[in-house]
Amino acid sequence: MSTLSPPKSRIWWKEPIERSELIWISLVFVWGLFMAFMMPYWHVTGDQNLSNETYKTTPERFLEKTQAMVDEYTVRNEGPRNFPVVKPPPGGDVYMVSRLWEFWPIIELEEGQSYRFHLTSMDWQHGWSLQPANINIQVVPKYEHVFTLTPNSAGEYSVICNEYCGVGHHLMIGKIHVVESGK
Amino acid sequence: MSEQFRTCPDTGLKFHKPAENLMKANAVAAVVFLLVGGIYGLLVGLTRWPAVHLLPADAFYLTLTAHGINVLIFWMIFFEIAVLYFASSVLLGCRLAVPKVAWAGFALMLIGALMNNYIVATGTSSVMMTSYAPMEAHPLFYLSLILFAVGALLGCMVFFATLVVAKQEKTYEGSVSLVTFGAITAAIIAVFTIVSGAIILVPTLLWSLGFIAEIDALAYRLIWWAFGHSSQQINVAAHISIWYAIAAICFGAKPMSEKVSRMAFLMYILFLQLASAHHLLVDPGVSSEFKMFNTSYAMYLAVMASMVHGLTVPGSIESAQRAKGFNSGLFEWLRRAPWGNPTFSGMFISLIGFGFLGGISGVVMGAEQINILMHNTVYVPGHFHATVVIGSTLAFMALTYWLVPILFRRELVFKKVAAWQPYIFGLGMSGVALFLMGAGTLGVPRRHWDITFSLTGGVVHEFPAAANTMLALNGLSVILAVLGGALFCVIIVLSILFGRKLGDEKQEPALIATPPDDAAYEGIGRGSISVPGTFVMAMVFFVAFALYYFINWKYLAETWGIS
Ligand code: HEM
Ligand SMILES: [Cu+2]
Ligand SMILES: [Cu+2]
Numbered sequence: 001m002s003t004l005s006p007p008k009s010r011i012w013w014k015e016p017i018e019r020s021e022l023i024w025i026s027l028v029f030v031w032g033l034f035m036a037f038m039m040p041y042w043h044v045t046g047d048q049n050l051s052n053e054t055y056k057t058t059p060e061r062f063l064e065k066t067q068a069m070v071d072e073y074t075v076r077n078e079g080p081r082n083f084p085v086v087k088p089p090p091g092g093d094v095y096m097v098s099r100l101w102e103f104w105p106i107i108e109l110e111e112g113q114s115y116r117f118h119l120t121s122m123d124w125q126h127g128w129s130l131q132p133a134n135i136n137i138q139v140v141p142k143y144e145h146v147f148t149l150t151p152n153s154a155g156e157y158s159v160i161c162n163e164y165c166g167v168g169h170h171l172m173i174g175k176i177h178v179v180e181s182g183k
Numbered sequence: 184m185s186e187q188f189r190t191c192p193d194t195g196l197k198f199h200k201p202a203e204n205l206m207k208a209n210a211v212a213a214v215v216f217l218l219v220g221g222i223y224g225l226l227v228g229l230t231r232w233p234a235v236h237l238l239p240a241d242a243f244y245l246t247l248t249a250h251g252i253n254v255l256i257f258w259m260i261f262f263e264i265a266v267l268y269f270a271s272s273v274l275l276g277c278r279l280a281v282p283k284v285a286w287a288g289f290a291l292m293l294i295g296a297l298m299n300n301y302i303v304a305t306g307t308s309s310v311m312m313t314s315y316a317p318m319e320a321h322p323l324f325y326l327s328l329i330l331f332a333v334g335a336l337l338g339c340m341v342f343f344a345t346l347v348v349a350k351q352e353k354t355y356e357g358s359v360s361l362v363t364f365g366a367i368t369a370a371i372i373a374v375f376t377i378v379s380g381a382i383i384l385v386p387t388l389l390w391s392l393g394f395i396a397e398i399d400a401l402a403y404r405l406i407w408w409a410f411g412h413s414s415q416q417i418n419v420a421a422h423i424s425i426w427y428a429i430a431a432i433c434f435g436a437k438p439m440s441e442k443v444s445r446m447a448f449l450m451y452i453l454f455l456q457l458a459s460a461h462h463l464l465v466d467p468g469v470s471s472e473f474k475m476f477n478t479s480y481a482m483y484l485a486v487m488a489s490m491v492h493g494l495t496v497p498g499s500i501e502s503a504q505r506a507k508g509f510n511s512g513l514f515e516w517l518r519r520a521p522w523g524n525p526t527f528s529g530m531f532i533s534l535i536g537f538g539f540l541g542g543i544s545g546v547v548m549g550a551e552q553i554n555i556l557m558h559n560t561v562y563v564p565g566h567f568h569a570t571v572v573i574g575s576t577l578a579f580m581a582l583t584y585w586l587v588p589i590l591f592r593r594e595l596v597f598k599k600v601a602a603w604q605p606y607i608f609g610l611g612m613s614g615v616a617l618f619l620m621g622a623g624t625l626g627v628p629r630r631h632w633d634i635t636f637s638l639t640g641g642v643v644h645e646f647p648a649a650a651n652t653m654l655a656l657n658g659l660s661v662i663l664a665v666l667g668g669a670l671f672c673v674i675i676v677l678s679i680l681f682g683r684k685l686g687d688e689k690q691e692p693a694l695i696a697t698p699p700d701d702a703a704y705e706g707i708g709r710g711s712i713s714v715p716g717t718f719v720m721a722m723v724f725f726v727a728f729a730l731y732y733f734i735n736w737k738y739l740a741e742t743w744g745i746s
Contacts, residue, residue, distance in 0.1 A: 001437050001698055001701070002360075002430075002431035002435050002436060002437050002698045003360060003361045003362050003427040003428060003430055003431040003436060003437060003438055003499065004274060004360050004361075004362055004428060004431045004432075005360050006355055006356055006357040006358055006359065006360055007357065007358050007360075007361070007438075007441045008701075009357075010357040010358055012358055012441035012442060012445065013441075013442050013445075013446075014442075015440050015441055015442050016440065017440050017442060017443055018439045018440055018443075018498070018713060018714070019711045019712060019713075020439075020494070020498065020712050020713065020714050020715075020717070020718045021439055021440060021443050021491070021494065021495065021498070023718075024490070024491070024494045024718070024721055025443070025487075025491060027725065028487050028490045028491065029487060031725070031728075031729070032479075032483035032484065032486065032487050033483075035479065035483055035546070035550065035732070036475075036479030036480075036483055038550065038736070039475045039478075039479065039550060039551045039552065040475060042551075042552050042736070043471065046552065046739070046740065047740065047744040047745070047746070048552050048555060048739050048740070048742060048743075048744065048745045048746075049471070049552055049745060049746055050465055050471075050551075050552070050555060050745055050746075051745075051746055052467065052468065052469060052470050052471055054467040054468035079641070079642060080639075080640045080641035080642060081640065081642065114744070114746075119467075123317070124315070124317055124318045125315045125317075125318070125400055125404075127558075127559045127628065129559065129560070129626065129628055130743075131626040131644055131646070132625075132626055132646075132647070133742050133743050134556050134560075134624075134625075134626045134742060135555055135556075135742060135743060135745065136465060136555060136556070136557070136558040136559055136560060137465045137555070137558070138404075138463075138465050138466045138467070138558065138559070140400045140401050140404070140466065140467055140468075141317060141400050142399070142400065142401075143400070143401055143467045143468050144467070145467030145468070147745060147746065148744075148745070148746045149743055149744065149745060150743055150744030150745075150746075151743050152742070152743050152744065158643075158644035160626075160628055160631075160644055161628070162558075162559040162560060162628030162629060162630075162631065163315070163559055163630075164244070164310075164311050164315075164629075164630040164631075165318065166244075166309075166318060167240060167241050167244060167309070169244070169630070169631065169632070170240060170631055170632040170633040170634075170636070170638070171636075171638055171639050173636055173639055173642050173643070173644060174642075175642065
């Protein structure tokens with residue numbers, strides 16, 4: 001008899017289980033329970049839990065809100081594209097537009113402060129990949145995703161598109177500056 | 184009727200002529216698409232090697248689309264259809280039901296595959312295999328995949344019909360074998376997969392033709408992954424069935440216990456295919472409750488099933504070896520295994536690579552919060568090259584080495600090279616998997632032509648130098664892997680065309696092992712553990728898994744606060 005031939009007894013579900021199998025199954029089962037527990041546990045105790053707060057939106061509406069933020073909080077213009085650098089107040093709302101093929105505008109944040117980020121796409125799907133913090137979030141058109149970010153160290157960060165979005169995908173990069181608190 | 188059958192002089196298996204021809208056609212088509220997809224893979228890998236950067240951007244995205252679809256869909260599914268016919272008609276010694284329908288299915292699949300290759304090559308459909316709406320491909324792109332899927336569905340139907348025929352004509356006694364049982368689970372999951380595929384691809388086709396105004400991007404993702412994820416479970420169920428088959432082919436092994444192995448297969452049907460939320464862990468509009476429930480309920484139970492197979496497959500080999508007298512120490516059974524036989528070595532490398540590289544990385548990445556660190560980085564292709572290439576592809580290759588003499592009655596050519604091939608391919612692919620995972624951990628995006636940002640007019644991001652090193656090492660591994668893949672394709676094609684004809688002569692050494700007597704299994708192993716070696720390996724695996732799992736929570740705790 002082998003794995004290629006019918007089982008010895010037709011009632012295979014009554015055959016005994018090997019001892020090593022039994023030990024392993026128990027171990028693996030407990031491990032599975034543990035891993036299942038880790039996720040809600042982290043929701044309670046961990047500092048990295050992506051909110052799922054989401055609203056239906058349109059590109060026009062989102063762009064309007066972004067423009068309002070840019071008008072109110074732009075501190076300077078910067079870089080080869082002369083993008084506005086926007087510094088919203090700590091605790092405030094940050095809108096970042098994802099579109100073929102840029103993230104707009106540039107954002108300046110303070111270390112240790114929290115901000116409510118709003119993301120959506122103006123066109124196709126994009127990936128919002130914050131480097132080197134390595135935070136990766138899917139950006140989906142018509143859905144406005146709202147979550148809170150708290151930068152933990154000052155420096156220059158890039159936002160890189162990591163969802164393929166057509167032939168200019170590799171052109172899609174944006175910037176976020178994090179400055180020390182109070183500067 | 185009986186001249187429709189041939190009894191294989193080596194294995195005693197009964198081959199129904201129409202089934203035999205269909206298996207040959209599907210297997211040959213599979214290998215050809217593997218070759219095509221592998222060449223595309225080489226070009227992709229060399230372009231992602233920053234110092235080489237072979238292709239221009241548009242050609243890169245075209246090539247990556249073609250690579251993914253040719254290997255993941257066409258190679259795998261053509262081969263799986265051949266496996267289904269083998270597991271039904273051959274293993275049950277029964278005629279294949281409705282061969283005409285099976286040929287119609289084959290024709291549809293072939294037309295779909297050719298049409299898809301054509302339309303992708305025109306450059307109008309460089310949308311990647313996921314073709315996320317609202318990015319749009321040429322309508323023929325969707326149509327070609329639908330045709331292919333309908334063809335595959337016909338293949339599954341013929342498989343089920345053959346099971347019914349075997350039952351009615353009483354060509355076997357008792358229950359079906361474990362391998363056939365595994366194939367049944369694969370086919371059931373395949374039906375679910377194809378139905379989800381239809382639910383998403385048919386409206387997308389209509390949308391690309393202008394009959395539907397809009398496709399909701401989030402709904403697309405949800406349904407696409409019900410299809411995309413479960414299609415991977417077909418591969419897993421299929422390659423695990425093949426592991427069990429090879430355990431019998433090379434060692435005459437029997438399942439450690441039928442109940443455990445079969446329950447583990449059933450758990451795939453019950454849970455695995457539903458666990459598609461791990462592709463949506465950082466999506467908007469999908470609640471955390473659903474993400475956690477879906478990954479832990481559906482995935483951990485399915486993961487548990489895979490970990491059970493991970494014990495019982497080598498366990499069944501160990502007990503058969505011990506029953507044959509290789510009973511001393513922990514690992515005599517493994518040392519004395521036929522490492523020069525590519526059927527065995529391919530299967531065993533597949534098992535280890537799938538578990539240690541693919542399995543661990545997949546589960547870790549599937550934890551809701553940890554996914555934030557990896558989503559859409561090259562960690563993801565790193566992970567799935569371990570599952571679907573080292574795991575499934577290498578297992579399929581291993582079985583093919585055995586099928587050439589059995590099915591085609593040809594001797595393998597270049598046997599010495601064939602003995603090395605699984606090692607070359609396995610090593611190369613392990614490199615691809617590990618180095619892509621390494622680069623992904625450093626944040627390198629997937630499906631990306633230029634991580635130096637040379638065309639953005641000066642807005643650049645500098646990845647850590649180690650990321651470039653990882654991608655260069657990946658490039659070297661790609662060359663090794665492609666060499667291994669090409670050797671396989673060439674050996675198989677040449678063997679089928681020019682290998683020495685075997686006719687009715689029985690081969691030496693035997694092509695299938697004689698199962699040990701049941702009595703020989705008495706008192707093997709140590710104390711009450713019959714498979715101590717496998718058990719030790721399982722413990723090593725468990726420790727590696729747990730360590731890596733906790734390291735990633737630690738990484739996560741170091742990044743920005745997210746809430
Ligand atoms: C033969 C050698 C192979 C090499 C050198 C290779 C290499 C690669 C590389 C470098 C990527 C690109 C990662 C990125 O930029 O995002 C990739 C993507 C991929 N590979 Fe392979 N691969 C090989 C075989 C296979 C096989 C056999 C399969 C499936 C059975 C496979 C499935 C895929 C898939 C599904 C993708 C993702 C495509 C996408 O992002 O849409 N590969 N491969
Ligand atoms: Cu983008
Ligand atoms: Cu992109």
